[in-house]
Amino acid sequence: MALIGNSDLDVFRLNLGGNPFGWTADEQTSFAILDTFAEAGANFVDTSDSYTASAPGNSGGESETIIGKWLTDRGLHEDIVVATKVSRHPDFPGLKAENIAAAAEASLRRLQTDHIDLYYAHFDDPDTPLEETLGAFDSLVTAGKVRYLGISNYTPDRIREWLRIVDDNGYARPVALQPHYNLVHRNSYEPELASIATENNLGVFPYFALASGFLTGKYRTRADLEGSPRARLTGGYFNDAGLAVVTELSKIADAHDSEPATVALAWLLTRPGVTAPIASVSRAEQLPAVLDAPNLVLSSDELDRLDHVSAAVQA
Template sequence: MEYRRLGRSGCAVSAFALGTLTFGAATDKQEAFAQLDAFVEAGGNLVDTADVYVDGTSEMIIGQWFADRPNDVTDRVVLATKGRFATNRRDPNGVGSSRRHLDRALTASLRRLGLETIDLYQVHAWDPLTPLEETLSFLDDAIRAGKIRYYGLSNFTGWQVQKAVDLASSLGLARPVTLQPQYNLLSREIEWEIVPTCEHNGLGLLPWSPLASGILTGRYQRDIEPVPGQRLFQKENARLFGDRMNEQRTWEVIHVLNAVAERHDATVSQVALAWVVAQPAVTSVILGARTLEQLKENLEASALLLNAEEEEQLAAASRPSIDYPYGGMALRQRRRKIQGGWHHDS
């Protein structure tokens, strides 16, 4: 397993992280324990959860695993969780990134996990109602109080990331170290603004849904409806990713994935994961698996290296349509001739 810095921090994390969205739902406690054991045994150390995953059950299961395993095992884990979404829908203050809500959410997460400190606490999404100064000052206080070690952002746009970094710097507060966005061969739009922003500020990317809710596993066929047991059969996943099944680009990407996978004697999933983990600014790719078998298969992607030609084939097939202000005329406007060559922001 390869290890990388958690953004600009000195903390080392595995290039693949274990996502626990399914713990307590599609993945029961016994299966979750087996996944955590196998992940750590394989050299993985970054485990990602959130307070709203199965209404806190995911955190509870992880906390039970921590309590059940010896310290020499659990001490290896770098634990990440999140707060921001509604934890009490009857309480108008039970949602958002206000000091009040995040304080209560963090306290509840620590209780469910049975821990005194969380390694990485992430703001799950932008809150348009709470002043960012309030959120950042709370996170800085939480670090000083020893409740969290680092903090990160999730699902922020490029300008929101930059505003958070600039505001933290100007106020003398701790800066975020990571951003957790959706990123895969079918969702590459973060490359236009968000990736350059994170690279400029030293934030590490923790991509979620690297397999586009299973579309990039090669298990779906064109013009055939998903069946029970497949992720896209579920209403929420179908709402988020179903339209991708009707795009010509999706099937072109899968065609190239199949060809590359055959050359490496690998699975389509492993190739798709290897592509994401090789992209600039990526710190750790979050693997979400319902079963131990799926997790073990995906972890084998850590040994798969794509050559430059294969990377370009996948990049060409998956390249999204792009125009102003990121391509076309605007890209030419940003070019500058330097010593006989051209430099441009792409």
């Protein structure tokens, strides 16, 4: 377990991604995943109000709705830490003050709760003054509707501006950062965001921690991807450098009688600032590989090998 930044949120060191819920996992399957996750002693679920609006027949909020039903049905609202996000729901795009307020109310209804544990700005909104956005977030914290705030998909300069504005105005400081970061996509976090996170005690929760399944070793050829809903997301990793990372992961996993996914997540847990990687599964039987990551200790030689092969990847 680990505290998120300067908050009192004590979370398991694997953050369950809720994006498959209502997309590649129906409600029954999602409940089975969440049950297995909680039974293992894990307690941190990540979602967004926009998950998964892009799926056929969806309109956004499906993941939050399923999580809310599960929390209420199982009586676990006080035991599970839930993070969600704002700015990309089709009905609530952007980060204007009135939009944030309305989107938060909609998320609270779907999650069937009176407060959001961790509320992220999902993507920057260059058309709205940052002062307006941060004032709206602070109002939610002051009202008790949000406990803590997080930042996702912002540039280093914009994060520095965010921190300056909240300090100048006495607003609630962010406690979390959610960047795109994994063994085949390192440059957007290293080194600048990593420095900002460690200097400001921001808990870091990398998304696409398994590169949309590529780092599980499941996909070794493009033919393996045919018919997969993740084909669009993983296709760019199929090159010699990307496959070399998967090969090294598999070698290390075999040495530990483990899985490539476990090794990939364990590597992330050694990186500066990282509190818990975000990993998603579409079936409950896929969970053990990700839940084992916090317990897997990689040797310095193994970490060096992974650093070496991943440094060659440009993604």
